[in-house]
Amino acid sequence: MAERLAALGIQVSESQILAPPAAACAWLQAEGITDIALFAPEATAADFAGMTLxxxxxxxxxxxxxxxxxxxxxxxQTLNRAFRLLVSRPAPRLLALGMTRYWHAPAGLQLDTGPFVAALQYAAGIEPVVLGKPAPAFFDAAVAAVGSSPGQTLMMGDDIRGDVAGAQRAGLKAALVRTGKFRPTDLHGDIRPDAVLDSVGDLPAWWQKHER
Structure with a gap:
């Protein structure tokens, strides 16, 4: 993620990026859980160093x-193996690195983590611990990381539920951008963004207008 941002001219360090795996590791350590079954990309496994995979x-x-x-x-087979792990005894915890429904891949819309977690939750009867969007704790951690407070923080995103609704439940203001996975129908549901912008590039003008 740091490399992708750098390619866009945004220089940030890895330590400045809050990602669900870091939150998951902190939760597992706090709970004293070391043996995990990881269903995530290989690159994510590096974030769980110190755990037994x-x-x-x-x-x-x-x-x-x-x-x-x-x-x-x-x-x-992969989904069924996760199910069998969850119904074994003693029953493990189910951790979700977010509950986003879908995302915009180069080839078009693609299912994200949420639908698979929901299937496992339904089949195994286990409530997941969500350590990413749209969980309020994830937004709380982001706000704390920048030394702000929810009421003084604006979240920008292209997901009407995972980004906007999640941020608003955590007490933040939320702006929806008409890029990425945005769809016009997002504006006709029960979720009302605090702002709707054509792109991130419109933020400075919007900010100056509302600051006055």
């Missing part, structure tokens, strides 16, 4: 089943 064919022995965005790697 179960083998790819394990169907029991997990203290937590951690679910991220596997994208094309999801199939019936």
């Amino acid at each position: 179960l083998p790819a064919d394990a169907e029991q022995g997990a203290g937590a089943v951690v679910v991220g965005d596997l994208a094309q790697r999801w199939n019936f």
Whole structure:
């Protein structure tokens, strides 16, 4: 993510980016859970250094089943293995690295983590611990990281539910941008953004207008 931002001319360090895996690691450490079954991209595994990652064919022995965005790697066997882990005894915890429904991939809209977590929740009867959007705790952590408060913070995003609704539930103002996965129908539902902008580039003018 830092490399992608740098390519856009935005220089940030990795430590300035708040991502769900870091929040998940902190939660697991606080709960004393070390044995995890990780269903996430290989690059994400590096964020769980210090944890014991179960083998790819394990169907029991997990203290937590951690679910991220596997994208094309999801199939019936993989989803069913996660289910078998969750119904084994003693029952592990189910951690979701976000509950976003879909995202805008280069080839078009693509299912994200949320639908797979919802399937596992329904099948295993286990309530997930959400450590990403739209959980209020995730937005709280972001606000704390920049030394602000919810009422003084504006969130910008292209997801009417994961970004806008999640931020508003955490007490932040939320602006919806008409880019990425934005759809015109987003403006006709029960969620009302505090602002709607054509792009992030419109933020300075909007900010100056409302600051006055």
